[in-house]
Amino acid sequence: MSYVVINAIEVPRERRADLEERFAKRAGDVAKSEGFEAFQLLRPDNDEAGDRYLVYTRWATKSAFEAWMAGSAFGRGHAGSSGQRPVATANQVWAYEVVQHEES
Numbered sequence: 001m002s003y004v005v006i007n008a009i010e011v012p013r014e015r016r017a018d019l020e021e022r023f024a025k026r027a028g029d030v031a032k033s034e035g036f037e038a039f040q041l042l043r044p045d046n047d048e049a050g051d052r053y054l055v056y057t058r059w060a061t062k063s064a065f066e067a068w069m070a071g072s073a074f075g076r077g078h079a080g081s082s083g084q085r086p087v088a089t090a091n092q093v094w095a096y097e098v099v100q101h102e103e104s
């Protein structure tokens with residue numbers, strides 16, 4: 001079964017547009033990585049989600065995710081951050097094994 005890794009990032013309200021613009025210009029290399037299945041950038045929309053955006057990724061296997069993290073595509077995927085003021089004030093990485101999956 002697949003493997004999901006979510007990067008949960010705290011982004012102040014006034015930086016939301018900046019964050020979304022950075023992702024709009026993202027490298028897109030993640031999709032070319034072996035074992036990649038899905039990517040979503042999720043904008044918070046209730047009080048409990050707060051200021052926490054989620055970067056959702058799904059992979060065929062845990063090792064496919066680890067290989068992307070360890071490889072140059074991860075660096076290229078984050079190159080936009082260098083030289084710019086960081087948009088995120090904090091982050092947490094959450095990893096999950098997919099137990100069941102259904103999609104229309």
Ligand code: HEM
Pocket residue numbers: 005006007009019022023025026027028029030031039055056057073076077078079080081082087088091093
């Ligand atoms: C300190 C930790 C991290 C921060 C602050 C961060 C922030 C960002 C930002 C701002 C971008 C947009 C591109 C850019 O401006 O460079 C990006 C791209 C991306 N991030 Fe992160 N990120 C972090 C770590 C991670 C981790 C651990 C994952 C794993 C799920 C992840 C998944 C992605 C993906 C899939 C992209 C798009 C890459 C592509 O299109 O090839 N990030 N990240």
